[in-house]
Amino acid sequence: MSETMPAVIEVSGASVLRGGQRVLDEVDLRVEAGELVALLGANGSGKSTLLRAAVGILPLESGTARLFGAPVHRSTAHDRLGYVPQDSAEAGSIPATAREAVASGLLGARSWWPSRRDERVLTALEAVGMADLASRPITRMSGGQRRRVMIARALVREPELLVLDEPFSGVDLPTQELISELFRELSAAGTSILVVLHETGPLTDDIQRAVVLDHGRVVHDGAAADRPRLHPGHGHPEDAAPLDQCLGQEIHPA
Amino acid sequence: MISPLDILTSDLLRYPLIIAVLIGLTAPVVGTYLVQKRLSLLGDGLGHVALTGVALGWLVGAWISASPADLLAIPGALAASVIGALLIEYVREISHTSRDVALAILFYGGIAGGVVIIQLAGGTSQNLMGYLFGSLSTVTALDTIISSVLAVLVLVIGVGLSGLLSAVTADEEFARASGLPVRLVNVLIAVLAALTVTLSMRIVGALMVSALMIVPVAAAQQLVVGFARTMRTAMAIAVVCSLGGLLITVYVDLPPGGVIVLLTVAAYVLGLVVRAVRPAQRVPAVGGPGPARSATPHH
Numbered sequence: 001m002s003e004t005m006p007a008v009i010e011v012s013g014a015s016v017l018r019g020g021q022r023v024l025d026e027v028d029l030r031v032e033a034g035e036l037v038a039l040l041g042a043n044g045s046g047k048s049t050l051l052r053a054a055v056g057i058l059p060l061e062s063g064t065a066r067l068f069g070a071p072v073h074r075s076t077a078h079d080r081l082g083y084v085p086q087d088s089a090e091a092g093s094i095p096a097t098a099r100e101a102v103a104s105g106l107l108g109a110r111s112w113w114p115s116r117r118d119e120r121v122l123t124a125l126e127a128v129g130m131a132d133l134a135s136r137p138i139t140r141m142s143g144g145q146r147r148r149v150m151i152a153r154a155l156v157r158e159p160e161l162l163v164l165d166e167p168f169s170g171v172d173l174p175t176q177e178l179i180s181e182l183f184r185e186l187s188a189a190g191t192s193i194l195v196v197l198h199e200t201g202p203l204t205d206d207i208q209r210a211v212v213l214d215h216g217r218v219v220h221d222g223a224a225a226d227r228p229r230l231h232p233g234h235g236h237p238e239d240a241a242p243l244d245q246c247l248g249q250e251i252h253p254a
Numbered sequence: 255m256i257s258p259l260d261i262l263t264s265d266l267l268r269y270p271l272i273i274a275v276l277i278g279l280t281a282p283v284v285g286t287y288l289v290q291k292r293l294s295l296l297g298d299g300l301g302h303v304a305l306t307g308v309a310l311g312w313l314v315g316a317w318i319s320a321s322p323a324d325l326l327a328i329p330g331a332l333a334a335s336v337i338g339a340l341l342i343e344y345v346r347e348i349s350h351t352s353r354d355v356a357l358a359i360l361f362y363g364g365i366a367g368g369v370v371i372i373q374l375a376g377g378t379s380q381n382l383m384g385y386l387f388g389s390l391s392t393v394t395a396l397d398t399i400i401s402s403v404l405a406v407l408v409l410v411i412g413v414g415l416s417g418l419l420s421a422v423t424a425d426e427e428f429a430r431a432s433g434l435p436v437r438l439v440n441v442l443i444a445v446l447a448a449l450t451v452t453l454s455m456r457i458v459g460a461l462m463v464s465a466l467m468i469v470p471v472a473a474a475q476q477l478v479v480g481f482a483r484t485m486r487t488a489m490a491i492a493v494v495c496s497l498g499g500l501l502i503t504v505y506v507d508l509p510p511g512g513v514i515v516l517l518t519v520a521a522y523v524l525g526l527v528v529r530a531v532r533p534a535q536r537v538p539a540v541g542g543p544g545p546a547r548s549a550t551p552h553h
Contacts, residue, residue, distance in 0.1 A: 055431045078433025085427045093289045094471070096424055097480040104421035109433035112418040137479045153428070163431070 005033050006069030008161045008192045009054050014063035016049050016216075023049050025216040026063070031161075036183065036193045036206055038224060041213035047196045048086055048165050050213065054194070055083055055163055068161075079108040082159030084150050086166050086196075095137035098130055098149045105153035124156035125149070129178060143170035151179060161192045168201055176202050200224060256504055267504060269398040270390045270457055274500045274514075276405035277454045277466060278493030282474075283412035284450045285467030286485040287443045290423040296342065296444070297464030299357045300335045300451045302364030305460050307334025308385045309371035316375045323377070324392075327385070328400055332452040338364070339444035347440070388459035388511030390503065401453040408446050408453075413485075419443060420481045457500070459511035466492060469518040476525030491521050 009031040016024040024046045031037050039047045052058040054065055056072035067077040082105070096104070102121045125131040128148035138146050147167060154162060162183075168176050180202040187193055187206065200207060210224035220227045261267045288296055311330020315323050338360055345356040369379050384392045412419070422429040422439040429436050447467070454463045474487035499514030 052427075057427055057430045076433065078431060081431060081433075083428060083431035085425070085431075093292055094286060094475065094481050094484050095479070096420070100420070100481050101424070104417065104424070104428075105432070107418060107421050107429075107432060107434055109435075112415060135480070140479075157432070 006066070007031060008033050008035075008068055009163075009194060010064075010066040010069075011050070011054050012064050014050070014053055014065060015061045016046075016053055016058060017061045018049070023216050024053065027213070027216070027218055029054060029211060029218070031192055031194050033160075033192055034187070034190050036187045036203075036208045037195070038200060038203065038207045038210045039194065039196045039213065040198075040200070040210055040224075040227065045213040046216040047213055049216075051163060051165050051194070051196055055081060076109050079157070080160040082154030082157045082162045084147075084154045084162075084164040084167055086169070095139035097135050097137055098125060098141070098152075099134040101138055101149055102152045102156050105156040108157075120156050120158075124152040127155055127182060128152045144172055144175045147171050148175065148179070151182070155182075159191065161194070162186060164193070164195045166196050166198060168197065168199075173202075180206070261501075261504060265395070266391070266393075269393045269395065270500055270510070271497070272398055273393060273401045273453070273457050274496040274510075275493060276401055277450075277458060278496035279489055280405045280408040280412070280450050281454060281463070281466040282470045282488035282492045283408060283485060284443070284446045285471045286481070286488060287412070287419055287423050288447060288467060289471045290420065290481075291443070293346075294468045295357055295464065296339075296447055297451055297467045298461075299342065299360035299364070300338050300448050301455065301460035301463045302361045302368075303338035304331040304335040304364070304448075304451050304455055305368030305382060305385060306364050306371060307331035308382065308455075308460075309368045309375060309377075310334060312377055312381065313371055313375035323375075324381070325396075328397055328452060328456070331385075331455060332400075332404075332449070334364075335448035335451050336445055339448040340441065343441055343444040347437070384459075385455055386459050386461050387509050388455070388457045388462065388514075390457065390500075390510055393456050397456050401456070404449045404453040408449050411442060412446055415442075416482065416485065424481070457496075457510050458514055459509075462511045462515045465515040465518060466496070469515070469522055470495065473518065473522040473525040476522070476529040492518065495521060 007030045009029060011027060011029040014024055014027045014029075015022060027046070027050055029050060039051060041047045049058060053060055054072070055067070056065065056078070065072040068080055070077045099121055102124050103118065105124070106118060106120065122131055122134065125134055128151050130145065130148050130152060133141065133145065138149055141149065147170065151164070151167060154164070167179055171179070183193055183195075183203065184206055195203070197203070204224065207224045209222065210220065210227050211218060212220035212227045261271065285297070288294055307330040308324070308327040309330070311326035311328070312324055314330065315326045320326060342356055342360060368382055372379060372381055418434065419439055419442070422434055422436050423443070426436055450467065451460070451463045454466060458466055470488040470492040471484065473491050474484045478484055478487050495517035496514050499517050500510055502508065502513050503510045
């Protein structure tokens with residue numbers, strides 16, 4: 001596949017410095033077209049940093065990042081990408097309605113005039129079961145509902161590559177199942193998916209490849225079932241999670 | 255007693271009236287983005303820098319023996335506030351921790367520069383009073399033309415590109431991942447703020463320009479939800495307050511800037527009251543996944 005089509009994400013020798021500390025160290029990451037890849041690791045291991053570097057949000061200190069075979073800073077490649085950030089950052093001081101937030105997903109490097117009335121906006125909201133709340137400000141939603149709106153904002157772009165940072169964070173189990181089913185449909189239709197997860201959860205059987213990070217380095221790139229057992233506390237000291245959060249995360253059953 | 259016909263036929267009143275409508279339309283457009291970016295005080299900083307520009311314009315006017323002496327005051331304010339806006343955006347981009355310090359430096363440097371330079375130009379700080387607090391009597395035809403051009407620019411960019419500007423101000427991370435021109439948008443908003451400060455300072459005054467950007471937006475937030483509705487409602491509030499304030503000062507000898515800003519504050523208080531007495535909206539149960547439809551993309 002890789003001989004005829006470039007990888008949708010190709011990060012080579014990527015290093016990122018933050019606050020004088022190396023949070024990514026010579027990392028390679030490759031996602032082929034149509035793959036569903038999970039990025040795993042303890043808190044502070046560098047998962048989100050790698051994700052952001054891969055889509056061009058964070059600059060690399062060294063190394064290269066390519067999207068669809070083109071340098072990541074070339075903005076046209078971003079039109080084929082749907083991105084769901086870690087937190088519901090889409091809040092601001094003047095909260096947008098769900099419809100407005102999703103309509104902003106229609107914007108691209110060359111399309112600066114989205115329409116809130118575009119039927120694709122409602123279709124994307126329906127896909128995540130949020131059409132009924134289209135006029136609700138997103139700050140008046142639960143965390144799970146906001147995550148679904150953010151996923152709809154990515155879906156409305158009809159992306160060839162979906163990149164998500166902890167989409168199950170703060171989301172109840174029924175909603176996790178709903179989102180997982182969406183991912184299965186998208187994956188079956190050929191959409192490439194790169195997802196940062198704390199726990200593989202409902203996607204355990206669907207993940208085609210797992211990349212595990214530890215202290216900013218890739219320690220596993222292969223089948224999810226074969227990933228190494230990590231211990232609580234692994235990761236970057238700045239981002240170390242409380243022990244009760246670490247317990248149950250990334251600890252693969254023996 | 256001045257009749258409505260006098261207001262429309264007298265240049266002394268017609269020019270301020272035109273500018274008041276333009277301020278009411280433009281200030282909340284820019285203010286909406288500034289509130290969204292949590293940069294509500296940017297307009298204040300730029301207002302102070304514009305004073306230095308006024309004094310510089312006066313100085314250049316003195317050199318070339320311009321008549322009237324403040325012929326270049328508004329062009330000077332325009333240049334200074336645009337440069338100040340670009341500087342503050344540059345500082346904001348390279349350092350997230352010192353932007354409030356940078357704003358403070360704009361405040362102090364701007365007002366001090368204005369007082370010192372006006373003295374060098376042979377004037378006194380009294381000459382700046384009209385620009386600090388606003389004045390009807392100083393509005394000229396040239397001011398009206400400059401203000402109209404600036405207002406059209408602000409409205410075309412601020413309203414025409416509202417989808418792009420609101421997307422970037424709401425979530426820069428998503429905007430960058432989507433390939434949107436984040437840096438260009440941030441610079442655009444800063445420059446729009448500078449243009450609005452310049453066109454507003456004649457009537458509202460440099461010290462109160464920012465209020466007309468921010469307070470109508472705060473008032474609108476009490477009444478409506480959503481970004482677009484907040485902007486439209488704020489524009490309506492600001493136009494009513496600008497026109498209303500100006501008309502009050504036609505009949506009562508009061509400073510227009512102060513009256514206009516007090517009206518916007520009254521609108522905000524009224525908004526708070528309306529919000530308090532309005533029946534609370536029922537919040538539907540949350541957490542359920544609800545019905546979903548196929549999300550299969552159309553490649």
